Amino acid sequence: MSSLSNQFAKTRTDHASETAEDYVEAIEDILGQQDSCRVKDLAQRMEVSHVTVTRILQRLASEGLVTKEPYGPVSLTPTGKQMAQASRRRHELLLEFLLALGVPETDAIRDTEGMEHHVSEATLRCMETFLANR
Amino acid sequence: MSSLSNQFAKTRTDHASETAEDYVEAIEDILGQQDSCRVKDLAQRMEVSHVTVTRILQRLASEGLVTKEPYGPVSLTPTGKQMAQASRRRHELLLEFLLALGVPETDAIRDTEGMEHHVSEATLRCMETFLANR
DNA sequence: CATTTCATGTAGCGTATGCTACACTTTCGA
DNA sequence: TCGAAAGTGTAGCATACGCTACATGAAATG
Ligand SMILES: [Mn+2]
Ligand SMILES: [Mn+2]
Ligand SMILES: [Mn+2]
Ligand SMILES: [Mn+2]
Numbered sequence: 179m180s181s182l183s184n185q186f187a188k189t190r191t192d193h194a195s196e197t198a199e200d201y202v203e204a205i206e207d208i209l210g211q212q213d214s215c216r217v218k219d220l221a222q223r224m225e226v227s228h229v230t231v232t233r234i235l236q237r238l239a240s241e242g243l244v245t246k247e248p249y250g251p252v253s254l255t256p257t258g259k260q261m262a263q264a265s266r267r268r269h270e271l272l273l274e275f276l277l278a279l280g281v282p283e284t285d286a287i288r289d290t291e292g293m294e295h296h297v298s299e300a301t302l303r304c305m306e307t308f309l310a311n312r
Numbered sequence: 313m314s315s316l317s318n319q320f321a322k323t324r325t326d327h328a329s330e331t332a333e334d335y336v337e338a339i340e341d342i343l344g345q346q347d348s349c350r351v352k353d354l355a356q357r358m359e360v361s362h363v364t365v366t367r368i369l370q371r372l373a374s375e376g377l378v379t380k381e382p383y384g385p386v387s388l389t390p391t392g393k394q395m396a397q398a399s400r401r402r403h404e405l406l407l408e409f410l411l412a413l414g415v416p417e418t419d420a421i422r423d424t425e426g427m428e429h430h431v432s433e434a435t436l437r438c439m440e441t442f443l444a445n446r
Numbered sequence: 447c448a449t450t451t452c453a454t455g456t457a458g459c460g461t462a463t464g465c466t467a468c469a470c471t472t473t474c475g476a
Numbered sequence: 477t478c479g480a481a482a483g484t485g486t487a488g489c490a491t492a493c494g495c496t497a498c499a500t501g502a503a504a505t506g
């Protein structure tokens with residue numbers, strides 16, 4: 179996928195990385211709460227089977243985002259940490275923005291989870307400005 | 313897919329219908345500009361091969377959103393029209409909102425294409441209120 | 447009206463993300 | 477320490493959406 183000539187292609191590449199973003203963010207979350215992140219932890223959090231988690235972790239490992247030994251815990255590579263932090267910033271900023279806009283928390287939380295992956299840096303900056311001038 | 317117990321499950325079901333939403337909206341668009349909507353028209357607009365369009369149209373037909381005879385044009389069922397109009401409303405409102413927020417048009421257009429599918433009615437209403445009080 | 451061109455369909459492949467069933471490893475507790 | 481429980485891996489299947497290559501139907505053109 180290299181052209182990106184229209185908005186639909188853009189959306190498709192977004193989809194390809196949405197999962198990665200959610201997972202590295204979740205891994206960082208879990209590692210902030212406990213000493214290790216296991217397949218089981220991710221399966222519970224994402225509400226998918228451990229099989230799905232295992233396969234996605236393989237892909238993330240092949241992309242250099244996570245490290246994992248068989249039967250071992252999951253950790254983030256520097257690249258993975260970077261993605262996690264960028265994702266987290268977007269996630270939190272978008273959520274704060276929606277709440278400031280008056281969206282009920284339940285809806286805001288749900289909307290954010292999907293919207294976050296499609297919010298450009300430009301839009302993010304506008305949301306920051308809105309929050310600052312509110 | 314029936315539980316929807318957390319935000320991730322919600323996001324996944326969103327993905328399942330994103331394509332449908334984009335397609336019915338595109339079909340309605342095309343039918344507003346010319347007398348018939350063909351596979352080729354959709355392939356051009358979505359920038360995918362005609363094969364992909366054909367298969368997606370089969371799915372949409374099986375879901376009762378579109379009607380199509382072999383080698384014939386595509387039309388929307390009443391359900392499809394309904395989805396198209398709801399999608400269009402969300403699409404346009406979100407775009408207008410982002411523009412009002414100060415997002416450059418190019419970014420706003422691109423972001424909207426992905427974000428639209430994850431914006432709840434609650435959030436939409438808040439955006440409407442923002443636009444009214446601006 | 448025959449032929450070329452264009453549009454559409456189908457076969458077959460690839461990736462990503464779901465699942466269940468079963469095998470294997472690790473951990474825990476009696 | 478040894479068997480059960482819990483966790484993880486793998487096989488194999490499903491759906492969705494990409495693609496190329498090739499076959500076939502429809503339309504245009506001389
Ligand atoms: Mn997130
Ligand atoms: Mn998310
Ligand atoms: Mn749309
Ligand atoms: Mn869209």
